[in-house]
Amino acid sequence: MKTYYDCIPCLLRQTVEAMRMSGADEGIQEKLIRFVLRETADIDLNETPPYMAYLIHQKIREVLNDPDPYQEVKEHFNQLALDMYEDLQQRVENSADPFETAVRISIAGNIIDFGVRADIGSQEVNDTILECLHSPISFNTSIELNRSIKQADNIMFLSDNAGEIVFDRLLIEQMPREKVCYVVKGQPIINDATMKDADAAGMTGLVRVIDNGSAAPGTILKLCSPQFIEEFHKADLIIAKGQANYETLSEVKNTDTFFLLKVKCPVIARDLGCDTGAVVVKRNSSQESRSALS
Amino acid sequence: MKTYYDCIPCLLRQTVEAMRMSGADEGIQEKLIRFVLRETADIDLNETPPYMAYLIHQKIREVLNDPDPYQEVKEHFNQLALDMYEDLQQRVENSADPFETAVRISIAGNIIDFGVRADIGSQEVNDTILECLHSPISFNTSIELNRSIKQADNIMFLSDNAGEIVFDRLLIEQMPREKVCYVVKGQPIINDATMKDADAAGMTGLVRVIDNGSAAPGTILKLCSPQFIEEFHKADLIIAKGQANYETLSEVKNTDTFFLLKVKCPVIARDLGCDTGAVVVKRNSSQESRSALS
Numbered sequence: 321m322k323t324y325y326d327c328i329p330c331l332l333r334q335t336v337e338a339m340r341m342s343g344a345d346e347g348i349q350e351k352l353i354r355f356v357l358r359e360t361a362d363i364d365l366n367e368t369p370p371y372m373a374y375l376i377h378q379k380i381r382e383v384l385n386d387p388d389p390y391q392e393v394k395e396h397f398n399q400l401a402l403d404m405y406e407d408l409q410q411r412v413e414n415s416a417d418p419f420e421t422a423v424r425i426s427i428a429g430n431i432i433d434f435g436v437r438a439d440i441g442s443q444e445v446n447d448t449i450l451e452c453l454h455s456p457i458s459f460n461t462s463i464e465l466n467r468s469i470k471q472a473d474n475i476m477f478l479s480d481n482a483g484e485i486v487f488d489r490l491l492i493e494q495m496p497r498e499k500v501c502y503v504v505k506g507q508p509i510i511n512d513a514t515m516k517d518a519d520a521a522g523m524t525g526l527v528r529v530i531d532n533g534s535a536a537p538g539t540i541l542k543l544c545s546p547q548f549i550e551e552f553h554k555a556d557l558i559i560a561k562g563q564a565n566y567e568t569l570s571e572v573k574n575t576d577t578f579f580l581l582k583v584k585c586p587v588i589a590r591d592l593g594c595d596t597g598a599v600v601v602k603r604n605s606s607q608e609s610r611s612a613l614s
Numbered sequence: 615m616k617t618y619y620d621c622i623p624c625l626l627r628q629t630v631e632a633m634r635m636s637g638a639d640e641g642i643q644e645k646l647i648r649f650v651l652r653e654t655a656d657i658d659l660n661e662t663p664p665y666m667a668y669l670i671h672q673k674i675r676e677v678l679n680d681p682d683p684y685q686e687v688k689e690h691f692n693q694l695a696l697d698m699y700e701d702l703q704q705r706v707e708n709s710a711d712p713f714e715t716a717v718r719i720s721i722a723g724n725i726i727d728f729g730v731r732a733d734i735g736s737q738e739v740n741d742t743i744l745e746c747l748h749s750p751i752s753f754n755t756s757i758e759l760n761r762s763i764k765q766a767d768n769i770m771f772l773s774d775n776a777g778e779i780v781f782d783r784l785l786i787e788q789m790p791r792e793k794v795c796y797v798v799k800g801q802p803i804i805n806d807a808t809m810k811d812a813d814a815a816g817m818t819g820l821v822r823v824i825d826n827g828s829a830a831p832g833t834i835l836k837l838c839s840p841q842f843i844e845e846f847h848k849a850d851l852i853i854a855k856g857q858a859n860y861e862t863l864s865e866v867k868n869t870d871t872f873f874l875l876k877v878k879c880p881v882i883a884r885d886l887g888c889d890t891g892a893v894v895v896k897r898n899s900s901q902e903s904r905s906a907l908s
Contacts (some may be wrong), residue, residue: 325630332623357655
């Protein structure tokens with residue numbers, strides 16, 4: 321997805337929120353915001369919004385001299401999600417359709433997104449789970465997803481955020497684990513999950529976990545490691561969590577990708593063709609046409 | 615009020631909304647947003663947010679080659695408010711405290727603010743009136759305001775937006791009209807009221823109306839005409855409507871100013887010390903201390 325004009329104020333808002341969270345002194349904050357404004361003035365609108373977020377947060381880490389300003393936030397949400405894990409696992413097992421319930425809970429976890437909002441609390445996580453369990457699913461392709469999982473030999477699951485990764489476990493547990501490769505970020509970026517979070521969430525004990533070699537939100541292929549790219553092209557099914565993965569992969573062809581996300585911004589809602597707040601399970605268009613033809 | 619970091623994404627959002635409303639072609643829109651980003655990178659944070667909005671909208675008008683992009687919006691809201699006028703006048707007359715009811719309705723009109731949001735509709739104007747009639751008033755100094763009006767010889771009423779100006783009439787009708795000077799903007803800026811709107815709203819037939827010689831939101835004294843400045847300093851009571859007048863006059867000393875506004879943004883809420891959404895009647899601090907001492 322290209323960068324829309326509406327993304328620009330939002331990227332600036334993210335910068336201000338990240339600066340505030342860092343507790344950096346006023347001089348540093350001012351330097352940062354002026355830098356981001358200058359960089360944004362020359363933005364290539366054909367790049368995706370996560371590419372711009374990548375540049376911004378690279379500068380934030382550099383100026384703050386802090387390689388991981390969201391470390392505490394990530395630890396907090398991993399723990400919060402782990403505290404909910406057993407109850408949610410029971411809920412999945414006791415539900416009429418455990419696969420779809422696990423899909424819904426995994427998407428609910430996507431509310432923990434500090435790129436979008438830095439004021440998420442535990443109550444909102446709880447409320448979002450309840451809401452996602454009962455909301456209609458936009459572009460509902462979860463039956464297709466379940467069928468594709470059964471048919472696939474190599475399933476790549478592209479994660480999104482820390483905390484959310486614990487909710488993903490419930491969905492991974494519905495899959496043939498030996499076929500799944502779970503992907504985290506190569507280095508810290510906002511509150512996205514890294515290998516450390518995969519360990520904390522118990523994901524590394526469950527399936528093979530690799531990192532994508534990149535410190536960008538979503539999956540910007542030109543920034544990923546050759547090892548990741550090789551695995552990406554080998555996968556016959558890609559499950560991509562969250563807005564940033566949609567933004568960065570929605571126009572990548574020749575993959576069979578299911579986007580699982582909670583829509584948190586009106587620009588992505590418009591691009592997808594659904595409402596803000598929607599719970600989305602959407603297969604990428606090239607595959608949709610392929611299914612329609614087959 | 616100085617420009618806070620949070621004002622920056624908001625100024626950018628205003629630019630995007632104004633561009634969209636203008637219907638300008640993509641090339642022009644892109645040129646504009648890049649210009650605004652560059653200008654904002656060098657912003658003097660000691661200037662008020664309306665000063666920055668003034669620079670931005672000056673450029674918007676220049677690039678669009680349109681001296682008044684909000685003309686239709688202003689006409690629409692003047693008419694909408696005029697259609698409600700008689701009913702509201704009845705409501706004021708039949709109320710237990712006509713002055714306070716008129717104050718509340720005048721503040722409700724302040725919701726018609728395209729600098730803050732470009733998606734206001736007639737339903738929201740109606741809802742806001744009902745809400746403002748029953749909300750508590752933050753820093754409620756409306757009794758003090760009523761007393762000051764009775765004691766004053768020269769009352770200056772600084773208007774805010776088109777449409778809203780019709781609601782102000784109800785409040786002006788509660789005052790000794792010969793003492794009131796109602797002030798509009800010198801040239802079009804966003805949907806702020808100009809002399810044309812004062813005519814359309816019937817204000818010019820009611821009291822003396824002057825313009826401030828400026829094309830900035832609020833009242834930025836250094837941009838106003840010498841004639842206005844003279845009148846401003848002669849006034850022994852200033853009634854200032856809306857956020858932009860608060861932002862630009864909150865630190866001006868040696869005036870007796872009552873700020874009447876609907877708080878529409880968290881930064882101003884924080885600066886004032888109230889909640890977003892609050893209905894505010896606040897006397898400027900220097901006068902507050904003066905009253906406390908007297």
